[in-house]
Amino acid sequence: MSSKEEFSLDNQIYNDNLVYKSDDDLKTKLNASNENSIKNANSKTNYPFPIKTRYDVKSTVSKPLHNSKGSESSTVYVKPNSNRQLKKFKNFFVNKVFTDTSYADGEYERASDAESASSESQSREQWAGQFEFLLSCIGYAVGLGTIWRFPYLCYKNGGGAFLIPYLIFLVLVGIPLFYLEFNVGQYTSQGPFMCWKMAPIFKGLGISMNTSSFYFCIYYNILIGYALYYLVLSFQSPLPWSKCDPSWASQNCTDFGDLVKCDEADVYKDPSGMCFNYTSPAKEPIGWWSMEKRSQTTKPILPSQDYYYNYILNRSPGLEDSGEIVWKLVLVLAVAWILVFFCIFKGIKSSGKVVYFTSVFPFVVLIILGINGWTLKGSEVGMLYFFKPDFLKLTEANVWFDAAVQVFFSMGTCTGGLITLSSYNKFTENTLRNTFIITLTSSITAIFSGFVVFSYIGYLAHVTDQRVEDVVSSGSGLSFIVFPFAATSIPGAPFWSVIFFVMVLTLGLDSQFATLEIVITSILDGVPRARKHKKLLIFGMCVAMFLLGLTFTTRGGSYWVELLDKFSSGWAVLMVGATECICIGWVYGYNKFRKDIGLMIGDKYANCFLSWYWAICWKFVCPILLFGLAMFSIIQYKPLQVDDYVYPEWANLIGHLMTISILSGTIGWAIYMVVDALFINKRSLKTLFTPEEDWGPLLAENRRLAVHLDNLKNLERSKSVKWCHASGYVLEC
Template sequence: MGDSGDGGGVDAVAVPAKRGSRRGESGERSQDDASGSGDENAERGNWTSKSEYMLSMIGNAVGLGNLWRFPYLAYKNGGGAFLIPYIIMLAFVGLPLFFLECSIGQFASLGPITIWKVVPILKGLGWMMVITSSLIALYYNSIIAYGLFYLFASFTSELPWSSCKKWWGADGNCFDRSVCNSSLAEANCSSVNSSKQTPSEQYWNKYALRRSESMDETGDVVWHLALTLLLSWIVTCAALVKGIKSSGKVVYFTAIFPYVVLIILLIRGATLPGAILGIEYYIGRQSNFTKLQSAEVWKDAATQIVFSLATASGCLIALTSYNKFHNNCFKDALIVTITNCSTSVFAGFVIFSVLGHMAYTTGQPVSEVADAGFGLAFVAYPEALAQLPISPLWSILFFLMFLTLGLDSQFATIETVTTGLVDEFPNFFRKRRLPLLFSVCMLLFLLGLTTTTQTGIYWVNLVDHFCGGWGLLVAAALELIGINWIYGGNRFIRDIEMMIGKKSQLFWIWWRACWFVISPLLLIAIFLWSIITFQAPTYGDVVYPMWAIALGWCMIIFSLIWIPIIGVWKIIKAGGGTIWERFQAVCRPEADWGPYLAQHRTGRYAHLVSSQGPPDKETTNGFSTGSSHPGSDAESQKEVRYTTAL
């Protein structure tokens, strides 16, 4: 599309600046105001401190997936051997994509919708990010509500799921596996058939969820879940009431506390009898390097990296848009991605040390007590906690950690939605940010009530299966193609150097290789492999009806369809000329694309300092054609294209 070589990329299209005052008078006024507020950008605001920003980024990236998905994938895919494809995918996909999103969000100081001034034809990608984030927030808070219910249930002298109790609905199939031990296992457990269920399993299905037999049986609203869902939305809304200024304070607790609990649980787990059984199963002598020959292992590693880092959802763009312009986003990207992956590995030791003890006391193999997702968080691990001395204490700590891990990510997801809308419609929403926040939270709460019915867990699993998957892979690939092949990868690199300083050509070799070729190809390959190997979602042994699967595909289509719709609309609105000329025009950055504040608009962006609306007669395609503008230099003149053609 555009020349991605030196001075390449496509040039800005000469369209009126939608918010000319933001680029002119407002931008300069912001600098005067900033001196009093302490913010570099007084109009949008900045993070109060670097620590609040870093904790928010780490809290966003380190979520429930690190706790309940990575350990399972590791032991499923060869134990310690899985770390090889995991680290490779971090280097080739995760880190490049993370660095790219952090850089462009910080450079333009815009939300995930408005950021696509850089490539207007892909503005639908920004809307797709906001819609996907809304769907993720809808079901993610339902999972947090489950954790809240278990937290409240833990404030008792004896955990209710520690044994089969009639008051919560245990039936004749309930079997207390804790009565088994290594010496009596054969006598007590050999006759237990597959129809038997542990107390934690029955408590989860019969009492916590009151789960119906299939998705066709909606049943009643489970009121204790509806109330905990309301509470989780109240907490989310309260934490964001002042945007990043309030959420930045909350993360001092929600981002740090999980690590304190993980360390406590690891120390306790490592001192339990049989802990070594779980560790060996997770990442010890049972590591199977032959698994690396399977394409499925590499797909699992790549998808875990993409999803756990929260890339392509707009969260990173929204959070970094509140950074100061000269913040070192490269160093931040390294710290956050390495912290995220290290936490995943560390959490595996915490989980499997306790599961090893559970296997030891019951005489069962680790493979029979280990699980992933909901099964790990609400069945296997609670059952293991129930066998510990002072079990309510450990359960309270575990579910407090569970909640803080989830809330961090939820804060960032809702901030993505509100930031995207405020930046896209500033005249309407900037002074109405609080009503917007309340409206978003209330709407998603009402929609989320579906997940508190007796079929609620089926809905949560369905949205997670479809919306947390393919859509993000498509968005990530288009993001890389749009910025590096249409806008121009080398131009983007010079934008980054405006923030973090000039780097050597050697420094950029790796990033160019990943951004231009390796990362997009890997993402496309993962997407195609996922489609080819698609299997209809199930929950345990419950098969989803065809209408539910069709609804899942509709959710993906609803998210993605805005990309071509808005792209076509942009072409139609581009004005005169042939279709091809219009297409070329909307592949160029808009006239006011560049750093948000006047003081940072130098070089090829110098003409924006005094612009208030459409470019003047001395500009073509939004870039200065003369050398008289402040900040013009030989390099910036080399980058300017004076023709309207690509």
């Protein structure tokens, strides 16, 4: 039986023949014996197909379709009699029903009260805008390591030649891992603790990621506290670290202003490097005219170095003598945690607003510092040291290892941060675009910061009459020793010091926000009821980590900071990265994962020419390289040493236990799952490698959308016209 029916699409009227079969024929052909009899098969409607829950073209809210008697209408099966009609059928279904903006935003009525209650219990925040998400990710990726470590590695490993292995590993490891974790987080809308349900045996990856992030949160805030302290001290002139003060200066502390005194009249410059005043009867030296010659006798120490170690840290000789608590460090640590709490106590709703300043301001400061630094005397020498290529260095294995590790850790992969941040995204955000925006921004910033940092190192070498090799530094020494002293001889020193330490503060806060969010999100995903007490949970976490961080406020605290920094991001995290690639690429399957990505961003992007690149990297390149780097790190291991201090064996043992504790989450969970399957629940081991029943998008609306789009794609792949019916929220063809 056929009938002619009109339906409306985008205010255009189409006349198409739709073929309807009898009720019995429908039940036979479609195996729909459990369906109610179809009463309105030939009734006219404004839609190409009647469905139990329809979306009115003029409204964004779903409404039940009722018949003339007021009850819900029966399901109607339709068979488009041409491919043209089938195309219209699909386009309407996607464009009008499932890609409406309001629907994507969650403004809809759910199918049942039970489903509504379930969805409410799983409700999660979302970024207020895509710009907030991008800024948060950029702030997370462009951390202190970008300013501290990359410029030094470039100088150490062949200057501009170092960019070759850096860019190679960025393409082979950094970008693929970034894209993988973005998609895992966005597709599941869950943090690292609950997102690995595609293969239950790998759920321990979330434990490992949280353990690493927990260690990071504990010690990282003391660095933010240092920056806060220096920021407060910068509001005075002259800066307190510009001259050697007997109350904290060591014997070798050198006032480099003495170089100026030796250029005055009536001064004799002795070949030894010292200068004397002719008019003084005592003929005592008034300074050094050559720091290079002085360093042959005693190594000169910058005032800022003594100030940092002896006044700020009041550092003890070593871990064996950690000493008493330094109360001013307790104060700044407390202030740092209070600052972090008030920035994230509302979750991403509050931190998403803070990043407008904390993520943008560092870029503004870098540009300002760069413009000023490039005009200083000696800056060109420093930048030449930074960028002058030495291609012979590329023959050394350590150069390639340093490049790979820098890419891996500077991108923030395999610690759960990217998964957490993307889990608050809308389901259809373009992860491919976001990946390239953030990774390229991070890499360009790293290179740009190198030119800025070495312009000041070159200037410092010039004003202190030393070689660049003697003043170059990395890590905390760059932020709290080298640049602070360089600022003392620049006109308007307090201004440059203030903006620099505000930059350090904001870079640190961005990383701390995201890392703490990893732990909090994992707890809330594991215990959804805790969302009602989220502020209390965040407060408790901040207090607990503050108390644990008191260790770093002792006189030996800086040694503990170096210990955690070394071992909390070691080879274990590399192994975690290799394991997650195996989980996605081999166990769950690349093709399945690509299909999941296509549901979010569309096949146009998921199946583009880059798809082969993702497949090769996730299945082969990343796991092999990361596993190889981990083995190289173990083989090349040396006991930890900072400056001239060699850590005792018991301290290195503690570090190794920390590293093992990170990896034990993955291994321990896998062992537990195998034991559970064999001896407790006695089920097939195959179930450990197959997705759990609730694997997929967390939110009900995203799960329904995924089901619909999946069915439509199956329909698209079909060469023949099939029977289609739409019932409730399910389209079957």
